[in-house]
Amino acid sequence: MGYVTAGKEYSRDSRYLTTRITADGRDGYRVEPGRYRLVVSRACPWASRAVIVRRLLGLEEALPMAVASPVHDERSWNFGLDPGGRDPVLGIERLQEAYFARDPGYDRGITVPAVVDVRTGRVVTNDFPQITLDLSLQWTAHHRAGAPSLYPxxxxxxxxxxxxxxxxxxxxxxxxxxxxxxxxxxxxxxxxxxxxxxxxxxxxxxxxxxxxxxxxxxxxxxxxxxxxxxxxxxxxxxxxxxxxxxxxxxxxxxxxxxxxxxxxxxxxxxxxxxxxxxxxxxxxxxxxxxxxxxxxxxxxxxxxxxxxxxxxxxxxxxxxxxxxxxxxxxxxxxx
Known part of the structure; x- marks a missing residue:
């Protein structure tokens, strides 16, 4: 979330969780269909990149998606669009719960897109530029027939x-x-x-x-x-x-x-x-x-x-x- 600081130029906090999900699992997270949940907001341009790439490549079944409410407060994105205000798979009300599950002292942005390990409920990565590249390059075994090459x-x-x-x-x-x-x-x-x-x-x-x-x-x-x-x-x-x-x-x-x-x-x-x-x-x-x-x-x-x-x-x-x-x-x- 951005904000105005009087007298200063805007500077984006780019301290992302850069753990990657790869075909060989070299960061400890291997590509596995159904293991992860892509949390997005359709309001957010950074998350929308992942939504588009996922759809173009046909990864909807391999990487299920959770859509957060477009309106949030300082406590982060919430799942108010879902019945009971909880994501039906992760069982959480706010995305910050998945960040704190990874690091109880997490003090950076609670951002989307975020990829969450369903097994542990922990965020793996919110590194939005790398997420879409990895969907193209690391998830190839699960691309649909006829998927385009977005990063040749x-x-x-x-x-x-x-x-x-x-x-x-x-x-x-x-x-x-x-x-x-x-x-x-x-x-x-x-x-x-x-x-x-x-x-x-x-x-x-x-x-x-x-x-x-x-x-x-x-x-x-x-x-x-x-x-x-x-x-x-x-x-x-x-x-x-x-x-x-x-x-x-x-x-x-x-x-x-x-x-x-x-x-x-x-x-x-x-x-x-x-x-x-x-x-x-x-x-x-x-x-x-x-x-x-x-x-x-x-x-x-x-x-x-x-x-x-x-x-x-x-x-x-x-x-x-x-x-x-x-x-x-x-x-x-x-x-």
Whole structure:
């Protein structure tokens, strides 16, 4: 959770639990279907990366998912969406219980996504950049037939390079603007954000995807910020030079991905708006959740197919959303 500190630039706490779940179990945690639970919030862009990658790769059965309530307090994410306010598998009311089960003195962020070992009830990792890479590279034995290659060997240097600047200036850049504690810090974050969005517009004007001709990890990471832009970042975080819908190339690119199975069908705009506007009380003390924006534009034709590209490469689209994981129809234009 972010917060404003008067007079200071926003700095993200990046002290994550970096234990990895791998095919060979070298960190003590071996990939095993059903052993772990992926805890997410559909409101959180970092968690949404894992939700999308899990769905694209067809890991729904191998890695079951728990969805936290979009609204939390200082005691962390809770399972208020579940009957009795408890996760039905882990049996806990708040995610912090799984963190404290690992380390009773844990003093870092209680963040999502988090992967919990069901056997012990302990968080294994909340290292969100590594989680999605490991889903691609370590969980291959459990990928669906036709799963795309989101982090192909030959493109990794380019993907890593794009991800680095997108994280710094866009993914985290909107937070640096929204939680800036001084006019100077805000102005610098604002400048870097829109300079980078202009750079991305130029890059994507002639290329359907960020790296290569297929969807990769880079597209997933950019999408989760873009899909929240008009709903929360433009107004709530004061990233208001233009709306996404006023940036033609990025708007078409985002719609293209949204309309691709595995992307838009994971997005819950109600959760997104309620989280940002109700949790960030230092930014929005009235707790009023905006009624807009109109979501129908997400389904408008995007024309990006004219640029070529093969969304899933040699693979295939994921199948229907599994029962129990669908976003409520009223929370998405896809409904």
């Amino acid at each position: 060997w030959e493109l990794r240097p380019q993907i890593d390079s794009v991800n680095e600047v997108v994280y710094r200036d866009v993914n985290n850049g909107v937070y640096r603007a929204g939680f800036a504690g001084s006019q100077e810090a805000y102005a610098e974050a604002y400048r870097r954000l829109f300079d980078r969005l202009d750079w991305l517009s130029e890059r994507l004007a002639a290329s359907r995807y960020l790296v290569g001709e297929c969807i990769t990890e880079a597209d997933v990471r950019l999408f989760t910020t873009l899909v929240r832009f008009d709903a929360v970042y433009h107004g709530h975080f004061k990233c208001n030079r233009h709306k996404l819908s006023e940036m033609p190339v990025l708007w078409a690119y985002a719609r293209d991905l949204f309309q691709t199975p595995g992307f838009g069908d994971t997005v819950d705009f109600d959760h997104i708006k309620r989280h940002y506007h109700l949790v960030h009380t230092d930014i929005n003390p009235t707790g009023i959740v905006p009624a807009g924006p109109d979501l129908s534009g997400w389904l408008a034709p995007h024309g990006r197919g004219a640029l070529g590209g093969r969304p899933f490469g040699d693979g295939t689209p994921p199948g229907p959303v599994p029962p129990g994981e669908a976003v409520p129809p009223a929370h998405t234009p896809l409904g």
